[in-house]
Amino acid sequence: MSSPFFDDLLSLPQPPDGEVVDGLPVVQLFEDAYLLNSLVSLLYPVPPVIPNSYEKVFALLSACQKYDMVSIQTYIREEIKRGRFPVLVTTEAFRAYAIASNMGLIPEMENAARLTLGHPMTFESLGEGLRSFKGRALYDLVRYRVANKKRPPMFEKWLGSLLK
Known part of the structure; x- marks a missing residue:
């Protein structure tokens, strides 16, 4: 719902020899585990994992841009203005x-x-x-x-x- 990129990606047919876990296809992403954990925490009603430096905030914003997550990117920028994320x-x-x-x-x-x-x-x-x-x-x-x-x-x- 938050990413047209993933909506399109996950709707494509998967290769028959692709990796599967619990019956679901595995998609490899280039971002590290910390960034993905932070990103996913912003999607669900759980306490968000806030990056501890502006470099990591920039990486998070970049991932949002890459995956077409406009609403999450806007949310992060608003939270930066409120002082919730590192400035x-x-x-x-x-x-x-x-x-x-x-x-x-x-x-x-x-x-x-x-x-x-x-x-x-x-x-x-x-x-x-x-x-x-x-x-x-x-x-x-x-x-x-x-x-x-x-x-x-x-x-x-x-x-x-x-x-x-």
Whole structure:
């Protein structure tokens, strides 16, 4: 009921030699047991298993996105706003942006990008988080920061010429 993805998947005929447990077909998923336990706990009337870090919350949101669980994803985002799930600390904003970007989590990318505005973007501030950036993520974050932060006019001109 919560996932059209699984509804479609489970309605397909199963291979005759597929793994079966208690007469039901087994479907292999790539997510780890902790994430799946947390996800399933949000589907049923049991105490939810709340992830203990924003990275795990992002992974949970990504799984919801992957499995087309829009209502659960919306619920998690609302609970984050209420402070029930771990929130991102500003000192981790650069790494969080990279992780959210890698997972395609647009609202989380936007939130993390806003949080970076209070910090200088240097190799020191990026630290090991620099390794988390993939594709255009770093470029996109620089463009966001340029568009949303007041800087001296000469710096803007110089940076703008680099980004063209």
